[in-house]
Amino acid sequence: MQKSQVTIKDIAQELGIAISTVSRALQNHPRIGLKTKEQVFEVAKRLNYVPNPAAILLRKNKTYTVGVVFPHLQEEFFSQAITGIEDVISAKGYNVVISQSRDKLERENRAIKSFISSRVDGVIASISAETTQYYSFKELENYGIPLVFFDRVPKDVAVNKVRGNIVEAAFEATSFLAKKGITKIAILNGPSNLEISNERLEGYWKALKSLNLPIIQQYIKSTDLTKEDTFKKMEELMALSERPQAVLCFNDYVALFAMQSCRQKGIVPNTDIHFVSFANLPITAYLDNPPMASVEQFAYKMGEQAALLLLKIIDAKQYKTLIPEEIIIDTELVIH
Amino acid sequence: MQKSQVTIKDIAQELGIAISTVSRALQNHPRIGLKTKEQVFEVAKRLNYVPNPAAILLRKNKTYTVGVVFPHLQEEFFSQAITGIEDVISAKGYNVVISQSRDKLERENRAIKSFISSRVDGVIASISAETTQYYSFKELENYGIPLVFFDRVPKDVAVNKVRGNIVEAAFEATSFLAKKGITKIAILNGPSNLEISNERLEGYWKALKSLNLPIIQQYIKSTDLTKEDTFKKMEELMALSERPQAVLCFNDYVALFAMQSCRQKGIVPNTDIHFVSFANLPITAYLDNPPMASVEQFAYKMGEQAALLLLKIIDAKQYKTLIPEEIIIDTELVIH
DNA sequence: AAAATTTGCGCAAATGTTTGTAATCATGTT
DNA sequence: AACATGATTACAAACATTTGCGCAAATTTT
Numbered sequence A, B: 001m002q003k004s005q006v007t008i009k010d011i012a013q014e015l016g017i018a019i020s021t022v023s024r025a026l027q028n029h030p031r032i033g034l035k036t037k038e039q040v041f042e043v044a045k046r047l048n049y050v051p052n053p054a055a056i057l058l059r060k061n062k063t064y065t066v067g068v069v070f071p072h073l074q075e076e077f078f079s080q081a082i083t084g085i086e087d088v089i090s091a092k093g094y095n096v097v098i099s100q101s102r103d104k105l106e107r108e109n110r111a112i113k114s115f116i117s118s119r120v121d122g123v124i125a126s127i128s129a130e131t132t133q134y135y136s137f138k139e140l141e142n143y144g145i146p147l148v149f150f151d152r153v154p155k156d157v158a159v160n161k162v163r164g165n166i167v168e169a170a171f172e173a174t175s176f177l178a179k180k181g182i183t184k185i186a187i188l189n190g191p192s193n194l195e196i197s198n199e200r201l202e203g204y205w206k207a208l209k210s211l212n213l214p215i216i217q218q219y220i221k222s223t224d225l226t227k228e229d230t231f232k233k234m235e236e237l238m239a240l241s242e243r244p245q246a247v248l249c250f251n252d253y254v255a256l257f258a259m260q261s262c263r264q265k266g267i268v269p270n271t272d273i274h275f276v277s278f279a280n281l282p283i284t285a286y287l288d289n290p291p292m293a294s295v296e297q298f299a300y301k302m303g304e305q306a307a308l309l310l311l312k313i314i315d316a317k318q319y320k321t322l323i324p325e326e327i328i329i330d331t332e333l334v335i336h
Numbered sequence C: 001a002a003a004a005t006t007t008g009c010g011c012a013a014a015t016g017t018t019t020g021t022a023a024t025c026a027t028g029t030t
Numbered sequence D: 001a002a003c004a005t006g007a008t009t010a011c012a013a014a015c016a017t018t019t020g021c022g023c024a025a026a027t028t029t030t
Helices: A008-015 A019-026 A034-047 A053-060 A076-091 A105-117 A135-142 A166-179 A195-210 A227-239 A252-264 A282-286 A299-316 B008-015 B019-026 B034-047 B053-060 B076-091 B105-117 B135-142 B166-179 B195-210 B227-239 B252-264 B282-286 B299-316
Strands: A065-070 A095-100 A122-125 A147-150 A160-164 A185-189 A220-222 A246-249 A274-279 A293-296 A326-329 A332-335 B065-070 B095-100 B122-125 B147-150 B160-164 B185-189 B220-222 B246-249 B274-279 B293-296 B326-329 B332-335
Touching (some): A008 A019, A019 A034, A065 A105, A065 A299, A076 A095, A076 A299, A095 A105, A122 A299, A135 A147, A166 A185, A166 A293, A185 A195, A252 A282, A299 A326, B065 B076, B065 B105, B065 B299, B166 B195, B166 B274, B227 B252
Parallel strands (some): A160 A326, A246 A274, B065 B095, B122 B147, B160 B326, B246 B274
Antiparallel strands (some): A293 A332
């Protein structure tokens, strides 16, 4: 039964030729004759030969595997992105190994360590809500493992990244509200170690400025993305004497939490307070009462781009030291 | 910079001892003297030695990797399960590689083929909505790769599986409706190649029988899980002269589609028609108007159990041929 | 027809680790 | 003093594959 362990040696023996000839034949090496190749392929198929990745890796030092560390898989933004990554990666014969940091630095570090010890060919990462220093990621570089940051990217310029045009998106979202005549706009942002939080703030701020609206400090809150903290911050907003008319939320999940918090306090979302958020996840399609608008970030496409960039770096690695690249994906404000 | 490629040979050279001694020292082999071990560990740490997985794999024929094929990652049921799997697997020093079949047989086959060629130590699988024959999975067995089916399992008894107690759950869900005085209960089931669909039907059927309610053929529908087909089947139910008062749905997503379909036809979900479904996903917590009740299946726990079972088989593999095991996780009907 | 080139294939080394067996050494026993 | 003993350590083979080099034979060029 156990038909494992068919090696090129078996094929060589069957045909009475050298192991090296079989190896070259299978690689379509030009120095091997056509009929020899045909015979080799025939026998390989018949014996159900599957190349041993360990031996190949040992020789070539290549695992044809890329690692992905994302905060969560549950969040559709990330699982959509994974799908995009997987499609590109597997089309090129690579495999994807996935780890979740659950927004914990320690888990993120563990994942990266495991990637190093399993010698992945490259890594795509979206940093955790706790990450403020990049020691583990530097380690990756020390080992010469290419790295592409995804969406949640560090401020650092000298690093490969794929991200949405968040400043622009936040600007548009804020302007959209203002054009509806809503001027008291709050922002319920993510943690400030995430650059994408700062970008949201920047877009929000620019929009207010261009509209000659005042920037009110009490309207600017940030949550650590947990339900508890989001509830707390939303309650603070509702308790203000000048209660905001709209809230720009870090993402759809934050928006949903915030809306729940509203209902708990007897305030009707999308009537008393309007919500606009980021991600535009399919989940919102199931809601009777979704946020007023949401920024579509095209997670699948972002994933594809990140994978393509990573593969490009992997391929080019030995030839030259590449300068870090930054890919920015345009967003689109979707009105619900 | 590139500090890769520190091997035990380097350590041996540094200390002027044999390579084999270093190897055994690192494995804490009893035949190596204490001070030699200490020296070896010291140098290993100093040189930042990371064992080369390829060489280990080549010798041991073990990848410390398990493959997971699931229909989708977007579905929270599966991403929760993955989290459970990952937690168990990574605690034991293994890695997880994930593939999505997207409910396509062809993608499922490709994933398994890739698992075989990358020589994973084991596989956890939840079959696609299209899978009716198990050729690829038989291949796995031929290569001696342990396999555990998860949730969507084949009818076959002689196979390792972890699944929920669906018959019981469907029975309870149906009885729950009946106890509310709702007697015209339809079922919007999944595709019949999935055993979990048949189990739902069986529980539904048993409940009706025990309650002396008639079994009405027009009340039994199955969808291929797409939005389109679910809409179509729900419309068929609504068009019946004796329109059902409640629908037992295959899972929360089907329920949400069905409810959307209702609204489209001007029928108010949970007033005109009640819904009960499977999975009890967090998504329902965000809804203003969730299904009346949902069967909690404890996806995380199911994932854990599947991983534990798989590891057990992997560990035991060389010693004996195990008889297939079936783990059944109890469910819980949650009233919303 | 001799020389040069191309074509087709085999030999052997190398990749980093594990492991069975042999060698060495100090120690204690006869 | 020879020797068995047990504790350490060294040697070498093995795992499956790739690849530089070499050697013929076949083909083309002089």
